[in-house]
Structure formats: C-alpha cells, structure tokens
Amino acid sequence: MVNHNLAKILREISVLLEMKGEDFKPQAYEKAAHSVEMLERDVREIYKDGSIKALEDIPGVGKGIAERIEEYLKTHHIKDYDKLKKQIPVKIDELSSVEGVGSKMILRLYKELGIKTRAQLEKAAKAGKLKNIEGFGKKTEENILRSIEFLKKEHGRSILGFIMPQAKDLLEKIKKIPEVKSAEFAGSLRRRRETIGDLDFIVFSDKPAEIIKKFLNFPEIEHIYSKGEQKALVRLNSDIDADISVVSPKSLGSALIAWTGSKQHNIAIRTLAEKKGWLLNDYGLWNGKKLLASKTEEEVYKKLGMEWIPPEIRNGTDEINAALKNKLPELIGYDDLKGDLQVQTDWTDGDHSIKEMAEAAKKLGLEYICITDHTKSLAMTGGNDEKGLLKEMAEIDKVQKQVPGIKILKGAEVNIMKDGSLDIDDETLTKLDIVGAAVHSHFNLSEKEQTERIIKAMENPNVDIIFHPTGRIIQRRDAYKVDMDALLKAAKRTKTVMEIDAYPDRSDLKDEYIRKAVEMGVKLSIDTDAHSIHHFQYLEYGIAQARRGWATRDDVINTRGWKEMLKLLK
DNA sequence: GCCGTTTTCGGCCCGACTGTTTTCAGTCG
Incomplete structure (x- = not known):
C-alpha cells in the first residue's frame, strides 16, 4: 500500500507549514494524513476507480490535497513538498519523535545549529550546545537526551492483549488509594485498540493532589516526565509510559x-x-x-x-x-461468548492435553470448545494425518466422559495447500463437527492467486470456518495479499464463517474487515487459537476486536449454545 | 486547506504542564 508513505509526506507537509507559522493549513494536512493512514483501500485503487473526485471523498481531503495526491501517484513527487523540504532539509519524523521537540524547535535547531537528524541532535545536546539557543535551557537539553536514550531502545506500541494484564494490575493499585472514588482506563486502552502507545488512567476524586503524590510513589515508576495538581506523565520500569489524570466525580x-x-x-x-x-x-x-x-x-x-x-x-x-440518528448497532457484549472454536492441544503444537484444555475452558465458564489441532502438511507441528485425526476423535470421546459440564467438539485446523486443496481427505473431514481451514504457507502468492486459493477452500462443503483469514502477525508479519471483498462475497455465497482470531498478535480479521463482513451478512466466530490453558482469557480481546468492527451478538456464531451454533454451519 | 442542520466565507477542540522568562509560546494528549 502506498497509503503509509503518502500519509507520512502529508504529515511532514503539516509540520513544515507549522514551521513557517501557517495557522490552519497544518491542521488540514494533519487531518488528511490521518484519514489516508486509516483507509482500508489503497489510495492508488481509489484513484484508479474514481479519479480525483474519489480522492476528494476522503475525509479532510479537498481539491488542493487531492491534486497533490494525484501528483504523487503520477510522478512520485509533490512539488510543493519538495520545495519546502529544500528550504528545511531535516528528518522530520526522526526529530519530532523526540519527546518535547515540535515544529518550532526543529526549525530553530536547524537554523541555529544546522541539525538535521536525531544523531546530530544527540551530539549537539551532549556537547552542551543547545542551551546557547534562545528559548532553550539546561532542562530542555537534559530532556532531549533522556528521550533519545529511550528511543534508542526502540520501544514501539504494545499489543493490547499482552500489555493488558499489567494495565489491569496498575488500575487495581490505583483504585486502592484511599482518596480514589473510582478509576478507569482511558485513551486507546479504553478504546481497546489493537496496539497501545501508553497506559492512560483517569481517576475520580476531590483530592487530586494527594492522589498524584501517592501515585508518583509507586515503586514501578522509573521516571517522571511531568507532574501537576491534576495530571502526571511517567515512565514505568517495564519501559512503557503511563498517564494519570484526576478529575472531580462531578x-x-x-x-x-x-x-x-x-x-x-x-x-x-x-x-x-x-x-x-x-x-x-x-x-x-x-x-x-x-x-x-x-x-x-x-x-x-x-x-x-x-x-x-x-x-x-x-x-x-x-x-x-x-x-x-440513534442507529448504532447493539455491539456484542463481553459476556456473550459461549464457546471457543479454535483450540490446539499437545496432539500437535499446544502445551496441554485435551483434558487440561477442556478443564481450563470449563473453569472460565465456557459451555463448549472445539479441538482443532493442525494437520499433516504442517509437519513442524506434528500435524495429524487422517488416521491421527480418527485417533484424536476417539480420545476426545474418552475425555468427554471424564470432563462433564463442557461439550468438547471435534475439529481440525486443516491446511490449505498452494492450489486451494486441503491436506485431509473429504471422507475424514465429514466426520468432524467443525473444519477450520487456514493458510500456513506460500504467503507470497499474487493477490489473485491467494484469493482464488482461499475461495477454492471455501467451496469445499466440509470447510466451515476460515481461521485467521489474512495471516498477519502484528509487528512481525504483514497480511498476505488478498482481495477481501472477493473473499467475503465467497464466504457469503458458500456460507463459510470468517474467524476473528483473538490471539493478541493476530487479531485477525481486523476491525475494518469485520465491519465489511457484518455489512455483507457474513457470519463470524471469535476464537482464541489457544495453545495453552492460559490463552482462553484472550477471548476478551477478540470480542473487543469484534466490537471495533461494529459486530453484534447475532453476527458471531459462538454466542449461541453449541447445538444451535452447529446448525449455522454448512 | 477544508468544510457546511447558522453552506461558498469565516472559522478551525480544549486545557494542563513545562521551561524559560517575568507573561507566555510550545508541546502534548
């Protein structure tokens, strides 16, 4: 996608205009940059389908910016941007990522000291040169150096499900401060975004100063960036920043x-x-x-x-x-899931036995799980062949008797081969309660080939669910190229369910695809992809993901009891 | 530069905190 690079340029134009003292244009460019970044479709495609008029439909993009986007798509350049950049040839993203350094500082640093990069800024700060500039002092110099040190450790955003336990602990600690009436997550944590920049807490109390004071004494606080009567911004010893704000309950x-x-x-x-x-x-x-x-x-x-x-x-x-218009859907609730349809065990790459997984799920209040171990072509996991699957099914029957009170369904995570065929024969698949199919190899096919491959799997009457449909792993692997509109159309036609894999670094489908699926009437499942008894808790983040995609209870099949749920499958 | 339930001009979210300066601009969320 070209969107990321384009958004970066629009954002840089915004900063460059700010340097020039422009008043409202920077906001306009910033807004357009944000919109472009949030787009689910490639700007190139939007332009191809609807020319410049379609670009103007992007929120915050009017005639002027649309023309510049067109110019960028045609020539890979934006003349106005090049001109600005020539006047102030600095690495804007490098410098502005330093805490406390904004457009005005960048300009002065360049004009007074010729600083263009973060490395040059660090060198100048270490040499004590910054405090000679008007408006800069010793404190500023220290803060810049501290921030650069922090950035060197390369701490990006944290994945929601992985950071949440720590956030929950800290929230509980905050709630225990006597003067606190109530406290909540705020920011992207409360919005349950798939990645989190810092931990935001909002606290309600009529004694803000005391709460800030006590909070700042927490042992996990490593550095205080700023503190006031109502707010504080700190770094925790786990190398993530936290924000606290105290407001009257009124x-x-x-x-x-x-x-x-x-x-x-x-x-x-x-x-x-x-x-x-x-x-x-x-x-x-x-x-x-x-x-x-x-x-x-x-x-x-x-x-x-x-x-x-x-x-x-x-x-x-x-x-x-x-x-x-009072037309918001009633989103699926955090207590609405009755089962988990993707669970791995020690029959393949899971850590625990069928029995242990069933017991753990039961303890968490689930009414059913579906065991979906890998199949043979995923050799590294020791995947089941037909014979192995039959054996595992017999084992499930045995465990079912030992663990009453939770239904253990029989399934598999079947591998979709390069040509869209499956690695288990149909005769065996028909014996399973649920067949999930997934891509685990050949991630680099063309969009057309990849799309056709998955659609072919959907057309198999035994395939009930496509697991983690885009294959992305957040911060590690991009999604493979696939035409999601075509996939969802095929899912609708073949009555194939699309999974929301709740494992925190998958979160796949992502929110905009969920929303599209909901609009098209494609059914969804929310599963943890559990490989351990500790993973069932991730259902919460799958639900959050579904809510971000405007999904209702009705859109998600495993909000039903298992018998009713099975009726929704092919 | 964008935008419209006060539409084609006139306004653009709002407030806390910091550092440096002495009343506020810059930065951040």
Whole structure:
C-alpha cells in the first residue's frame, strides 16, 4: 500500500507549514494524513476507480490535497513538498519523535545549529550546545537526551492483549488509594485498540493532589516526565509510559469522554457542541456559565442529541452520524461468548492435553470448545494425518466422559495447500463437527492467486470456518495479499464463517474487515487459537476486536449454545 | 486547506504542564 508513505509526506507537509507559522493549513494536512493512514483501500485503487473526485471523498481531503495526491501517484513527487523540504532539509519524523521537540524547535535547531537528524541532535545536546539557543535551557537539553536514550531502545506500541494484564494490575493499585472514588482506563486502552502507545488512567476524586503524590510513589515508576495538581506523565520500569489524570466525580462523564478520545472523535463532538453555541471540555458541556451535562457519558452524549457511543468505535468517523440518528448497532457484549472454536492441544503444537484444555475452558465458564489441532502438511507441528485425526476423535470421546459440564467438539485446523486443496481427505473431514481451514504457507502468492486459493477452500462443503483469514502477525508479519471483498462475497455465497482470531498478535480479521463482513451478512466466530490453558482469557480481546468492527451478538456464531451454533454451519 | 442542520466565507477542540522568562509560546494528549 502506498497509503503509509503518502500519509507520512502529508504529515511532514503539516509540520513544515507549522514551521513557517501557517495557522490552519497544518491542521488540514494533519487531518488528511490521518484519514489516508486509516483507509482500508489503497489510495492508488481509489484513484484508479474514481479519479480525483474519489480522492476528494476522503475525509479532510479537498481539491488542493487531492491534486497533490494525484501528483504523487503520477510522478512520485509533490512539488510543493519538495520545495519546502529544500528550504528545511531535516528528518522530520526522526526529530519530532523526540519527546518535547515540535515544529518550532526543529526549525530553530536547524537554523541555529544546522541539525538535521536525531544523531546530530544527540551530539549537539551532549556537547552542551543547545542551551546557547534562545528559548532553550539546561532542562530542555537534559530532556532531549533522556528521550533519545529511550528511543534508542526502540520501544514501539504494545499489543493490547499482552500489555493488558499489567494495565489491569496498575488500575487495581490505583483504585486502592484511599482518596480514589473510582478509576478507569482511558485513551486507546479504553478504546481497546489493537496496539497501545501508553497506559492512560483517569481517576475520580476531590483530592487530586494527594492522589498524584501517592501515585508518583509507586515503586514501578522509573521516571517522571511531568507532574501537576491534576495530571502526571511517567515512565514505568517495564519501559512503557503511563498517564494519570484526576478529575472531580462531578465531571466524570465529560472527563471520561475527553480522556478516552479518540482525538478525532473529540474534535468532532466538540465542534458539534460549538455549532449549538456551547462548549464541551473536560469539566462538562456548557452554555456560557451554565452547566448542561457532565456527570455521565450518557448524559453528555444525550444533550448533544445522540445516544451513548461505545469507546471501541470512537474513531471520529461515521459513529457520530449513526449516534445522532440513534442507529448504532447493539455491539456484542463481553459476556456473550459461549464457546471457543479454535483450540490446539499437545496432539500437535499446544502445551496441554485435551483434558487440561477442556478443564481450563470449563473453569472460565465456557459451555463448549472445539479441538482443532493442525494437520499433516504442517509437519513442524506434528500435524495429524487422517488416521491421527480418527485417533484424536476417539480420545476426545474418552475425555468427554471424564470432563462433564463442557461439550468438547471435534475439529481440525486443516491446511490449505498452494492450489486451494486441503491436506485431509473429504471422507475424514465429514466426520468432524467443525473444519477450520487456514493458510500456513506460500504467503507470497499474487493477490489473485491467494484469493482464488482461499475461495477454492471455501467451496469445499466440509470447510466451515476460515481461521485467521489474512495471516498477519502484528509487528512481525504483514497480511498476505488478498482481495477481501472477493473473499467475503465467497464466504457469503458458500456460507463459510470468517474467524476473528483473538490471539493478541493476530487479531485477525481486523476491525475494518469485520465491519465489511457484518455489512455483507457474513457470519463470524471469535476464537482464541489457544495453545495453552492460559490463552482462553484472550477471548476478551477478540470480542473487543469484534466490537471495533461494529459486530453484534447475532453476527458471531459462538454466542449461541453449541447445538444451535452447529446448525449455522454448512 | 477544508468544510457546511447558522453552506461558498469565516472559522478551525480544549486545557494542563513545562521551561524559560517575568507573561507566555510550545508541546502534548
């Protein structure tokens, strides 16, 4: 996709314009950059299908930016950008990623010291040259050096499901501070984004200063970036940053909205308030000095003329229009799942036996699981052949008697071969309750070949579910190239279920594909891909993912009891 | 440069904290 590079350039233009003291253009470019980054379709395709008019349909992209995008697609250059870049030839992304360094500082650093890169900035700071620049002091120099040290460790964003246990522990600790009335996650943590930049907490109390003081004494705090009467920003010894903000319970609703974001969502609803002649800030919704609403989120949204919006879908896109019309779907709830349809055991690459997995799932309150060990062509996992599968089925029957109170379904994670055929014969597959099929090899086929390959597997009447349909692993492996529209159409036609793999670094399907599937009436399943008894807890993140994709209870098959669920399969 | 339930011009989210300076611009979320 060209989107990432294009967004980067638009963002750089924004910073360059800021340096020049332009007032509103930077926001315009920043907004356009954000939109382009969020697009699910490649800008090249959008342009190919609908020319420049289609580009102008991207939120925040008007005539001017659309022309520049067109120029970029045609020539790989944007003249205005090149011109700006020539005047100030600095590595903007490198420098602005340093905490506390923004456009104005970058400009001064370049003009006064000729600094273009982060390495040069570090060298100058170490040599004590920064404090000679007007507006810079010793503190600034120290902070820049500290931030560069931190960046060198290359800490990017954390994966939601992996960071959540730590976040939950810290939230519990915060709640135990006596002056705390209540406390919640905020930011991307509360929105349950698939990756998290830092841990945001919002605390409700009438004694903010004391809470900040006590929080700053927590042993896990390694460094304090800033602290005030109401807020603090720190780094934890686990090398992730945490933000805490304390607000009076009187402002709980408005503060939660403000601190949950997203930024785009906040801008949109604050603009909406402003249109009515009101002001929306952390402390409430105001008409002049008159407080209109502040206590609960519901109250604030209602006053603005809309229904409450679940945090998971607060993107600042179409959720606001839907909420204004009272047309938000009722998203699947965190208690709605009754079973897990992808579970591996020690028959292949799982850590625990069928019995141990069943017992663990039962303990968590699940009504059923489906055992889906790998099949033979995935040799590294010791995958089952036909004979092995039959043996495992017999073993499941045996375990079922030993572990009552949870239904153990018989399944397999069958390998889709390069040509779309399966590595287990149909006769054996018909004996299973559920057949999941998945791609584990040949990730580099062309989009056309990969799409046809998976559709061919869907057309097998035994294939019930496509597991982790895009094969991506967050921060490790990109999704293989596939035409998702075509896959979803085929899924609809063949009544194949698409999985939301809840394993935290998979989270596959991702939210925009889930939303597309929901719109097209394709059924989904949410499974953990558990390889250990500890993995069932990941269902929570699969549900979060489904909620971000606007999925309802009805869209997800394993919200039903197992008998009813099986009826939905081919 | 973008945008419209106060549409084709006039406004663009809002507030806390920091560092350096002495009243506020810059940065961040």
